Amino acid sequence: MATVHLLCGRPGSGKTTFARELEKTHKAMRYTYDEWMVQLYGRSPERFETLFNRVSNLIWRIATRNLALGTDVILDKGFWYKRDRENVRQAAAAIGAESKLYFLDAPIDVLRKRILTRSKGDQNYLWINDQAFTEFINRFEPPGDDEDFILVWTEQ
Numbered sequence: 001m002a003t004v005h006l007l008c009g010r011p012g013s014g015k016t017t018f019a020r021e022l023e024k025t026h027k028a029m030r031y032t033y034d035e036w037m038v039q040l041y042g043r044s045p046e047r048f049e050t051l052f053n054r055v056s057n058l059i060w061r062i063a064t065r066n067l068a069l070g071t072d073v074i075l076d077k078g079f080w081y082k083r084d085r086e087n088v089r090q091a092a093a094a095i096g097a098e099s100k101l102y103f104l105d106a107p108i109d110v111l112r113k114r115i116l117t118r119s120k121g122d123q124n125y126l127w128i129n130d131q132a133f134t135e136f137i138n139r140f141e142p143p144g145d146d147e148d149f150i151l152v153w154t155e156q
Helices: 013-028 032-041 048-068 084-095 108-121 130-137
Strands: 003-009 030-031 075-077 100-106 151-155
Touching: 003 013, 003 084, 013 030, 013 075, 013 100, 013 108, 030 048, 030 130, 032 048, 032 075, 048 084, 084 100, 108 130
Parallel strands: 003 075, 003 100, 030 075, 100 151
Antiparallel strands: none
């Protein structure tokens, strides 16, 4: 049975690094949403939410085909909201796939440093300034006790 691996975490928590490791160990298809956004629309696209939803829908259509064919899928999306995590888990179950939720986390000061450093120097990532980082941190809903998840602590 194929598995969808959902990577949940705040910006800078190490989701993409972890996704690349999972990709190798599980021989799974990895979908890193930020990479798609940068490639298609640049590092700081206008109408971000609309474009992100478009990319998300496209990735999900491809990912469900992979799952139906028996291939594991890694969704490196962030899954900031509980309802999004629940929706994907239910949709995966409806097509006969299992799901695993990974919650990647580190102290906020570590996350901020990672994001601001990355935004300054790496053109392959979305651009996030300190104000946006703070807004994103405040919007994030960490998994609760009622959600089955694997905690991955990424402080180094």
